[in-house]
Amino acid sequence: MESAQTLQRPQVDVPATDFDPYADEVLDDPYPHYEMLRELGPVFYLSRYNAYGIARHAEIDAVLRDPVTFCSSAGVGLANFHMEEPWRKPSIILEADPPMHGRTRKVVAGLLAPASINKLRPTFERQAELLVERILDKGSFDAVTDLCEAYPLKVFADAVGIPAEGREKYLLPYGDMVFNAFGPVNERFKACLAKAQDGAIAWIAEVCRRENLTPDGFGAQLYKAADEGLLAPEEAPMLVRTLLSAGLDTTVFTLCNAILSFSRHPEQWAHVHANPALARQALEEVLRYESTFHSFYRTTTREVEVAGVPMANEQKVCVFIGSANRDPRRWGESADKFDVTRRASGNLAFGTGIHGCAGQMIARLEGEIVLTALAKRVRNIRLEGKPVIHYNNSVRGYTSMPVSVSAD
Numbered sequence: 001m002e003s004a005q006t007l008q009r010p011q012v013d014v015p016a017t018d019f020d021p022y023a024d025e026v027l028d029d030p031y032p033h034y035e036m037l038r039e040l041g042p043v044f045y046l047s048r049y050n051a052y053g054i055a056r057h058a059e060i061d062a063v064l065r066d067p068v069t070f071c072s073s074a075g076v077g078l079a080n081f082h083m084e085e086p087w088r089k090p091s092i093i094l095e096a097d098p099p100m101h102g103r104t105r106k107v108v109a110g111l112l113a114p115a116s117i118n119k120l121r122p123t124f125e126r127q128a129e130l131l132v133e134r135i136l137d138k139g140s141f142d143a144v145t146d147l148c149e150a151y152p153l154k155v156f157a158d159a160v161g162i163p164a165e166g167r168e169k170y171l172l173p174y175g176d177m178v179f180n181a182f183g184p185v186n187e188r189f190k191a192c193l194a195k196a197q198d199g200a201i202a203w204i205a206e207v208c209r210r211e212n213l214t215p216d217g218f219g220a221q222l223y224k225a226a227d228e229g230l231l232a233p234e235e236a237p238m239l240v241r242t243l244l245s246a247g248l249d250t251t252v253f254t255l256c257n258a259i260l261s262f263s264r265h266p267e268q269w270a271h272v273h274a275n276p277a278l279a280r281q282a283l284e285e286v287l288r289y290e291s292t293f294h295s296f297y298r299t300t301t302r303e304v305e306v307a308g309v310p311m312a313n314e315q316k317v318c319v320f321i322g323s324a325n326r327d328p329r330r331w332g333e334s335a336d337k338f339d340v341t342r343r344a345s346g347n348l349a350f351g352t353g354i355h356g357c358a359g360q361m362i363a364r365l366e367g368e369i370v371l372t373a374l375a376k377r378v379r380n381i382r383l384e385g386k387p388v389i390h391y392n393n394s395v396r397g398y399t400s401m402p403v404s405v406s407a408d
C-alpha cells in the first residue's frame with residue numbers, strides 16, 4: 001500500500017551491485033566484501049539474483065523483528081516457494097509463519113529450554129573431557145574430524161536419540177544440503193543434492209521414525225507432544241528432522257571457527273586458558289567475529305519501505321548476518337578485532353525475533369563446554385597447515401584443519 005508520505009518523499013534510487021555472495025573467492029574471506037556492501041547504503045539490490053540485500057546491523061535487526069512484513073513461509077532461501085518447488089517438504093517451524101509457527105515453536109522451545117538442557121551438562125562435560133584427552137595424547141590432529149565434528153555427532157545426536165550407525169556418513173552431508181538450499185540453485189547446490197540423494201535423505205527420514213528413537217531423547221519427546229495433542233502425529237517426525245537439519249553442521253562449524261580464531265589469536269587463547277570461566281563470553285565473541293550462518297532471506301508480504309527504499313510485495317530480501325556482526329555502526333572501530341573481553345551480546349549469529357535460533361542455548365552449552373575443557377588442559381593451540389574451507393551457500397566452516405596442542 002502506497003501511503004501519502006511515501007509519495008511526498010523523493011524517489012530513492014537503490015544501489016545495485018552484481019556482487020555474488022556465493023562465489024568461492026567471497027566465501028574465502030567475505031569481510032572486505034561485506035564492508036563494500038554496507039557502504040553501498042542501508043539497502044542494495046543484488047542484480048544477479050533479483051533480490052534486495054541488507055548488510056547493516058540495525059536494518060537487519062528491524063527486518064527480522066517484523067515477521068509479518070518479512071515472512072518465512074515463502075522460504076528463507078533465494079527460492080520463493082510461492083513460485084518454485086522446494087527441494088524437500090518445507091520445515092513446519094523455519095519455513096512457517098504465525099500462527100502455525102507459534103504452535104510448533106512452542107513445542108521445540110520446551111524441549112530445548114534451559115531446565116531441560118541443563119540435565120545434559122554432566123554428559124556433555126564428560127564427552128568433552130574425553131575428546132580433549134584424546135587430542136592431547138595425539139598432539140597433532142585434524143581439529144575438524146577429531147574434535148569439531150566428533151563432539152556434536154556424539155552428544156547432540158545422542159540427545160536427539162538417533163542410532164549411532166550411519167551418523168558419520170549421513171548427518172553432516174544432509175545438513176550441508178539444507179544450508180546450501182538457503183542460497184541459489186548453483187553448482188554447489190546441485191552437486192550437494194545429488195550426494196544427499198545418495199542415501200542421506202532416506203536415512204534421515206528413517207531415523208526420524210518413532211521406533212528408531214531412544215525412549216528419553218528429544219525425538220521421543222516430540223512424539224509424546226503429539227500423543228498429548230500438541231502436535232499432529234505427522235508433525236513429530238518433521239520436527240525431529242528440524243533438529244537434525246539445524247543442530248549438527250552449525251555447531252560443528254562454530255567449533256571450527258573457535259579453534260581457528262584462537263589458533264590465529266594466541267593472546268586471546270591466553271586469556272581463556274588463564275581464566276576458563278571466560279569460555280562462554282569467548283564463544284559469544286567467536287559467534288560474532290566468525291558467524292557460522294552468514295546469510296538467509298525473508299520475503300515481503302506487501303509493499304514496504306526499508307530505510308526509505310521502497311520494495312514491492314513478494315520480493316526476496318537477503319540479510320547478511322555475518323556482516324551485521326562486523327558492522328562498525330554497531331561494534332565501533334574495533335568491529336574487525338577478535339576480542340574475548342568484548343561484550344558480544346546483541347550479535348545476530350542466531351538471528352533474532354520470533355525465528356531466532358530455537359537451539360541457541362544448547363548450541364552455546366556445547367561450545368562453552370568444549371572451550372572450558374580445552375581451557376583447563378591446553379595451553380597452546382597451533383595451526384600446523386592451511387585449513388581447508390568447506391564451501392556452502394549459507395554457513396562457513398572447514399573440512400580439515402591441522403592443529404597441534406600442548407598441555408601445561
Ligand code: OVM
Nearest residue numbers: 091094178241242245246
Ligand atoms: C528446519 C531447519 C533447518 C535448518 C536450519 C534451521 C536455522 C531449521 O528444518 O527446520 O534453522
